[in-house]
Structures are given as structure tokens and as C-alpha cells.
Amino acid sequence: MDALMDKLKEEIILQLNLEGVKKEDIDNDSPLFGEGLGLDSIDALELIVLLEKNYGIKIANPADGKKIFQSIRTMAAYIQENKK
Amino acid sequence: MEAYIKGIGIVSPQKTFKTHDFLSEAVEYNTNTLRCIEPVYTEFLNPILARRMGRTVKMGIAASSVCLKDAGVEIPDAIITGTALGCHEDTEKFLMAIIDNDEQFLTPTSFMQSTHNTVSSQIALQLKCMNYNFTYVHKNFSFESALLDGLMTLADTDAHNVLVGGHDEMTDKHFRITARAGHWKEEKTATMDIIHSKTPGSVSGEGAAFFMLSNQEGNNDYAKLRALRMFYAPESETEVHNKILELLKEKNMTTADIDCVVYGISGDVRYDQKYYNLKNALFSDTTATYFKHLCGEYQTSGCFALWLSSMILKTQTIPKSTLIGKNNKKQFKNVLIYNNYMGAYHSVYLLSQC
Numbered sequence: 174m175d176a177l178m179d180k181l182k183e184e185i186i187l188q189l190n191l192e193g194v195k196k197e198d199i200d201n202d203s204p205l206f207g208e209g210l211g212l213d214s215i216d217a218l219e220l221i222v223l224l225e226k227n228y229g230i231k232i233a234n235p236a237d238g239k240k241i242f243q244s245i246r247t248m249a250a251y252i253q254e255n256k257k
Numbered sequence: 258m259e260a261y262i263k264g265i266g267i268v269s270p271q272k273t274f275k276t277h278d279f280l281s282e283a284v285e286y287n288t289n290t291l292r293c294i295e296p297v298y299t300e301f302l303n304p305i306l307a308r309r310m311g312r313t314v315k316m317g318i319a320a321s322s323v324c325l326k327d328a329g330v331e332i333p334d335a336i337i338t339g340t341a342l343g344c345h346e347d348t349e350k351f352l353m354a355i356i357d358n359d360e361q362f363l364t365p366t367s368f369m370q371s372t373h374n375t376v377s378s379q380i381a382l383q384l385k386c387m388n389y390n391f392t393y394v395h396k397n398f399s400f401e402s403a404l405l406d407g408l409m410t411l412a413d414t415d416a417h418n419v420l421v422g423g424h425d426e427m428t429d430k431h432f433r434i435t436a437r438a439g440h441w442k443e444e445k446t447a448t449m450d451i452i453h454s455k456t457p458g459s460v461s462g463e464g465a466a467f468f469m470l471s472n473q474e475g476n477n478d479y480a481k482l483r484a485l486r487m488f489y490a491p492e493s494e495t496e497v498h499n500k501i502l503e504l505l506k507e508k509n510m511t512t513a514d515i516d517c518v519v520y521g522i523s524g525d526v527r528y529d530q531k532y533y534n535l536k537n538a539l540f541s542d543t544t545a546t547y548f549k550h551l552c553g554e555y556q557t558s559g560c561f562a563l564w565l566s567s568m569i570l571k572t573q574t575i576p577k578s579t580l581i582g583k584n585n586k587k588q589f590k591n592v593l594i595y596n597n598y599m600g601a602y603h604s605v606y607l608l609s610q611c
Contacts, residue, residue: 188364190308211305219364226362 174195177249185245188223189216203244209244217242224248260361260481261611263418264328264469266320267564269552270462279568280518283551285449289441291434291462292554295319308575309366310379311346313426316465317376318383321422322605334416335389336377336513339403339423341556343373343394346428360540376424376465389416397602399423400557404468408485411472422467426574432461440554440599441591442524448550451524452581459523463468466560468567472611479567480592483508484607494534497603501539501595504605512539514588517569519562520581521596522547523554528600535595543583544589559596559604566592570610 182196185205189212205235206217220242229250232238241251242245267273272282298307298315302321304402307315315337325331349608350367363591374392383523389410393402400423407421435441442458451460470482484504505511518540520532526604537544552561569592570574575584592608 187420192304192308215309215365219366220365222362228356 174253175253178227180247181245181249183254184223184227185220186245188219198247202244205244205248220248224252228252228256258488259411259484260408260411260419260472260482261474262274262468262469262482262567263325263471263475263477264324264330265479266323266325266486267464267561268296268316268320268464269561270294271551273564274319277329279572280551280576280578281573282578283449286460287305288445288448289443289458289460290427291428291448291460291533292383292429293463293465307372307567308315310413311344311370312345312446313344313425313465314370314375314379315338316426316530317467318379320386320465321380321420321467324334324420324422324469324507326381326468326611328418328471330418330469330479331418332384333417333418333420334387335402335407335410336380336386336390337389337391337410337419337421338377338404339375339393339395339399339401339557340376340425341394344371344375344427345395345426345431347371347375348598349430367514373504376422380420382454386406389414390606397556397598397605398487398489400559401485403603404482404485404559404563405487405602407470408482411470412461417471418533419470420467421470422465423560424465425463425551425555425557427461427463427555435461446524449578450520452552454524455526457525457527459525459554462549462555462558464552464555464558464561466564467559468563478611480570480608481611482563482578482606483609485537486605491600491603494531497531497537501535501593501605504607508607510591512543515540515543515568515591515593516586517544517546517575517592519557519592520547521549521562521592521594521598522581523549525554528597531597531600532595541592544584544586545609546574546579547581548579551578554598556598558593558598562596563606563608564592566594566608570608
């Protein structure tokens with residue numbers, strides 16, 4: 174799980190072009206949207222594509238996104254459960 | 258239609274950003290493609306927003322911020338930009354993503370940022386400026402079209418301060434494609450020597466510049482833009498010469514009233530003779546300068562020429578690196594810019610001292 178969370182952070186930094194942010198700066202349990210990393214709805218779309226492209230996971234119900242993208246830990250857990 | 262230039266911001270391959278130094282030390286390159294000396298953007302842009310922006314967007318926003326501050330204007334009455342290529346880097350990104358990912362997994366960011374009006378709209382968003390906002394994409398007349406709209410907006414509406422800018426960026430891919438079409442020199446060239454070049458093609462360039470135009474004279478204006486003309490593919494050089502004479506006549510001037518001509522000499526042996534022919538025919542005794550060895554050739558390079566001319570008129574000096582031959586003038590009242598892009602797109606600007 175820890176390795177997956179680390180990998181996820183690197184992918185998010187790259188995909189969202191988070192200049193000046195290191196993976197050590199991202200807390201596993203901090204919110205990704207709003208306060209924490211300050212991501213927005215466009216980033217949410219980028220994360221949906223990241224899950225599909227890198228892990229083969231399609232989010233069928235957009236309403237689930239809020240729960241899945243709550244933090245790095247919730248994302249990693251979702252990937253572990255659903256990775257094909 | 259005339260306007261006072263009351264503020265300027267420019268990002269170019271020279272040290273022109275946020276400085277009052279007027280090319281005291283021109284940056285020399287040995288290349289066939291010039292890239293801008295970019296500022297540190299954190300001063301102008303929220304990093305969260307900046308991460309989605311391509312180079313030309315960031316350069317445009319930085320240049321416009323400096324221009325607004327220089328002019329002392331918080332919210333302009335209009336924002337008008339000209340660009341031939343728009344946000345080319347982002348266009349390439351999303352097109353390459355379509356190809357690389359077999360039309361799957363497409364993300365919105367590059368596409369959203371790739372539109373030609375991204376710069377003018379981002380400036381408006383930053384300023385929360387809901388006023389007239391327009392972007393001209395007219396190939397090599399893009400900046401001139403924006404400038405013309407700026408002049409018309411000042412003449413025909415209630416606007417007093419209009420922000421007009423031009424921007425274009427060069428990318429590796431676009432350079433390779435246009436190089437195959439013969440636009441650029443095959444060999445690397447010392448930019449200060451392009452005036453002596455005997456080979457086809459020019460050195461490519463890029464830049465972003467913004468000007469605050471006003472119909473109200475200020476105490477610290479750079480210059481007065483008195484006229485702008487564009488003509489596409491004239492039948493002969495005589496036609497160009499006649500149009501310049503007509504313009505001067507319209508302004509009750511003769512060639513003797515022009516103290517300095519800024520030529521768009523690019524080092525391309527196929528087209529540069531047009532400049533020398535104009536010089537010999539109409540301006541043989543007038544101080545001559547050129548600029549594309551400093552910024553390279555690009556579709557909106559007229560904005561660099563406008564900056565150079567405005568600075569000549571404001572500072573009453575001519576940088577050594579821009580001179581062709583000798584300068585015998587001590588005072589500069591009127592400057593004429595004559596620029597053309599690959600022999601087809603001709604533009605003439607007339608500026609006067611304030």
C-alpha cells in the first residue's frame with residue numbers, strides 16, 4: 174500500500190504539473206481538493222483519466238469520485254480493490 | 258486615428274523585461290532559433306493557475322502585468338491581442354496525446370489552454386475585467402490587426418485605455434516543420450551578423466509584448482502612434498514606396514521629416530533587398546536601424562519593432578546594436594517602421610515623439 178501511495182503521488186505530480194511540489198509534501202490523508210493540495214474540477218477529470226490510463230480502472234458512477242479522490246490513501250485503496 | 262503609448266511590457270530574447278535599460282548590452286546568439294529570456298513567473302501568477310499554462314500564456318500575462326503597472330492603469334477599457342500561432346505548445350500536446358494514446362485517455366487541460374484567445378481571456382480573468390476582449394488571428398498581420406482595432410476602439414467608443422498585445426512562441430516541432438518549408442537558415446548563425454548573410458531563410462524568434470494605448474496624452478508617454486498600414490503581396494516595390502509616400506503626405510510630412518527608419522531585415526537573402534531598395538529610394542540619408550537579429554523572425558515581430566521605436570522616441574537614443582551604418586541625428590521626432598514577413602505581409606507604422 175505504501176509503495177502504491179508513493180507511486181500515485183509521483184503520477185499525480187507529473188499529470189497535474191504540480192511545479193515545486195515533492196511527493197514528501199503530500200500527506201497520505203490530507204484532502205486532495207479544496208484545502209490540502211487545492212485541486213479543482215479540472216484536476217478531477219485528469220485524475221479520472223489517470224486511473225483509466227495507468228490502472229485500467231473506469232469510474233462508472235461519477236458520484237463515487239468524491240469518495241475515491243478524498244485523499245491519496247482512499248485513491249490507493251480504490252486502486253487495490255479494483256485494479257484489473 | 259492616433260494613440261499615445263503610455264505603458265509597455267515585453268518578453269523577448271533580449272533583456273527587455275521589467276528594465277529601463279535600453280539594450281545597452283544586446284544578447285548575442287549563435288543559432289537558427291531564438292527563445293525568450295523568461296521572467297520568474299511567481300510574481301505574476303498563482304502557481305496553481307500557472308501549472309496549467311503554456312509558455313506563451315505565461316509570457317503574455319507577465320508582459321501585460323508590467324504594461325498595466327507601467328501605464329498606471331488597473332482595469333483597461335479593452336483587451337485586444339494578436340497571435341498567429343496561439344498557444345502552440347498546448348495544441349501540440351493534445352494533438353500528440355490523441356496520436357500517442359490512440360484517441361483514448363484524453364485530458365482537458367491542454368485543449369482548454371490551446372485556444373488562440375487564451376492569453377487575452379486569462380488577462381481578463383486575472384483582472385476580473387469584463388470589458389471588450391478580442392483576439393486577432395490573421396497570420397502575419399495578427400498584431401497589426403489588434404493594433405488597428407485598438408486605434409478604432411479609442412476613436413469610436415468611450416474607451417480611454419486599451420491594452421493591445423502580440424504574442425507568438427516557437428516550439429521544436431513547429432520549427433522543424435517550418436524549416437522543411439524553407440523558413441529558417443539551415444546553418445547556425447551569429448545573430449549580430451545576419452545583416453551580412455547571403456543564405457536563404459532567417460533566424461526564427463518569438464516574443465510577447467503589450468502596449469497601453471490611450472487617447473489622452475499623459476506626462477510620461479513613450480510615443481504617439483500616428484498611423485498604421487498593412488498591405489498584402491504588393492505587385493511591386495514601387496507600390497510599397499508609393500504607399501509610404503501617400504501615408505506621409507496624409508500626415509503633411511515628407512521623407513525628410515523621418516528621423517529614423519526601423520527595418521525588418523531578417524538575414525533572408527530572398528527578401529532583405531526590399532529593405533535596402535526602400536532605403537535607397539526614399540531614405541538614403543535617414544538613420545537606419547533593424548531589429549530581427551535581436552528577437553528573430555516571427556509573425557508578430559512587429560510588436561518588438563514598436564517597442565524599439567517607442568524606446569528610441571522616449572529615450573532619444575539608438576542602441577548601437579540596432580544601427581545600420583552611422584547615426585547623424587541628435588533628436589528623434591518621427592520614426593517609421595517598415596516590416597515584411599517573407600516578402601508578402603508588409604506593414605508600416607508611423608510614430609512621433611510626445
